[in-house]
Each structure stands twice: as C-alpha cells, then as structure tokens.
Amino acid sequence: MILDDIAKTTRRRIEKEKHSVPLEKVKARAEQMDAETGFPFEQALKKPGMSFICEVKKASPSKGLIAPDFPYLSIATDYEEAGAAAISCLTEPVYFKGNDHYLKKIADTVSIPVLRKDFTIDPYMIYQAKVLGASAVLLICAILDEKKLKAYQELAWSLGLSALVEAHDEEEIRMAASVGARIIGVNNRNLKDFTVDIDNSVRLRDRIPKDVIYVSESGIRTPEDVGRLYANGTDAVLIGETLMRSEDKKAELERLKSLCRD
Numbered sequence: 001m002i003l004d005d006i007a008k009t010t011r012r013r014i015e016k017e018k019h020s021v022p023l024e025k026v027k028a029r030a031e032q033m034d035a036e037t038g039f040p041f042e043q044a045l046k047k048p049g050m051s052f053i054c055e056v057k058k059a060s061p062s063k064g065l066i067a068p069d070f071p072y073l074s075i076a077t078d079y080e081e082a083g084a085a086a087i088s089c090l091t092e093p094v095y096f097k098g099n100d101h102y103l104k105k106i107a108d109t110v111s112i113p114v115l116r117k118d119f120t121i122d123p124y125m126i127y128q129a130k131v132l133g134a135s136a137v138l139l140i141c142a143i144l145d146e147k148k149l150k151a152y153q154e155l156a157w158s159l160g161l162s163a164l165v166e167a168h169d170e171e172e173i174r175m176a177a178s179v180g181a182r183i184i185g186v187n188n189r190n191l192k193d194f195t196v197d198i199d200n201s202v203r204l205r206d207r208i209p210k211d212v213i214y215v216s217e218s219g220i221r222t223p224e225d226v227g228r229l230y231a232n233g234t235d236a237v238l239i240g241e242t243l244m245r246s247e248d249k250k251a252e253l254e255r256l257k258s259l260c261r262d
Helices: 001-018 022-030 040-046 072-081 102-108 121-131 146-158 170-178 201-206 225-229 249-257
Strands: 053-055 084-091 114-117 136-140 162-167 183-187 213-217 236-239
Touching: 001 121, 022 072, 022 121, 040 053, 040 084, 040 183, 040 213, 053 072, 072 084, 072 102, 072 249, 084 102, 084 146, 102 114, 102 121, 114 121, 121 136, 121 146, 121 249, 136 236, 146 170, 162 170, 162 225, 170 183, 170 201, 201 225, 201 236, 225 249
Parallel strands: 053 084, 053 236, 084 114, 114 136, 136 162, 162 183, 183 213, 213 236
Antiparallel strands: none
16 A cells, blocks of 8 residues: 555655764754744634645655645745735655755745654654644654554644644544544545545544644645535535646635635
8 A cells, every 4th residue: 555655665764864963962952942832823713714725745655746836935925925823834755755954944934833744653753743834743643553653643632733633534634533533634635546536535524523633635726616615514624636737726725715714
C-alpha cells in the first residue's frame, strides 16, 4: 500500500537525519523555544466562517509533479494576502518533493500559522517542526497506534504546537476522539489506494464531537464543494492541488470562498 511505503521511507529518512543531527540536540533547541504560543493554528480555525488551510505542494504520489515551477515563498504570500487562515507546507521529500527548508522560509516570511505536512512517525519530527517554525503538526491515525497518537499529540502540545489529527473512517475518528484531539481532519482521499470521495467528510461529520475543530481534507475543487461542507458544519478545508494548479491563486481562493459566506 502507498501509505505503508511512505511510512517506511520516512522512517529511513528520519534515522539518517538523527545521525546527522542527534535527537538530544533537536530536542534541546525545541525546548528552548517559547511554548506559550497560544496555539495560533487552532485560533485561526476557530474564527467565524469557513477557514482555508492552503497548501504549498510541489508533487504528490497520485498526481506526480504538480508544480515544476515552484516559487514557494510567492505562493505562500499569495495565500496570506488572499485571506488564508493557515498554510500547509509539505516537507516529505521523496513522494511529495517537499523540503524542511520550504517550511522554515515560509514560517519566517508569513504571519499566519504554518502546518508541517509530513508523515509523523517519530517524536524527532515534532521537535523538528518546532525548530523549523511550524505552528502545527499532522498526526495520521492510519500510521500510528493509539498509544503513539496520544503521546505525540501531548508532546506537540507541550511545545506549543497544535496537532491536526487525520482520520479516514469511523474507527479512526473514534481513535482521535479517544485521545482528546482538539482538531480532527477527515481525509477524503483513502491513503491506502488514493481514491477520493468528498462525501466522506459529509458522512462522518456527525461522528466528530461538537467542541472539536472539524477539517475536511483533499479532493475539494469547486465553490459548490466548499459550500456543501460549510453547510454541513465544517470549520475548515485543506486545499492543495486545486490552488497549486491555478495561475492566479488569489482569484482561485476568492472563487472557492464564494458560496460559504454568511
């Protein structure tokens, strides 16, 4: 399965990075940074109306190379100027052509919070995210057991980072809720075979506790998609490919917002 391959590749990558920069060094740097952040990622998604998490993504396993020309800083600042609540930045280098450098530069440049979008399989990556300037990390239920999910989320919180806990089905939502997730994202893309069904977010909305921030991820392409999710009580959408393929990202984001205004 694709997700298993990505997780294995990520484990190998992180083991190499640990040899280059030991865990103790990254941990010390992260713990020296301010943990009293106020959790800006969560606060951004709690604002009235639909919040947009806009993704900076060069490639994906399902679509291949999406953005051969990749002015990632310009893309991020366009998103901010267009009213994005937050930015999602891919750092996975093999399948998504991401880079930690992209995240660091974006976080240093924009004033809105940035999510480190990666396949978190080791606490090392959470300390890295803090050092790189992220405001949030992604925790995927499909690659973590409940014990690790709880521990990783609590580690993130202790550093002042939010955790976007990603689920795809009812069992994974139960898992996310059981560890007290404050943000649950339902991925409309099945990470085992990469098929997409936006109705997944609609069907599963009632399974999310009402006091939890609810995010719909993947496959959102039209104002009608966004409007339907907004009407269904979705707090935020994470949109990548649709925006990345648009030549005018500001105009595209404005178009997507058009049917979800109060």
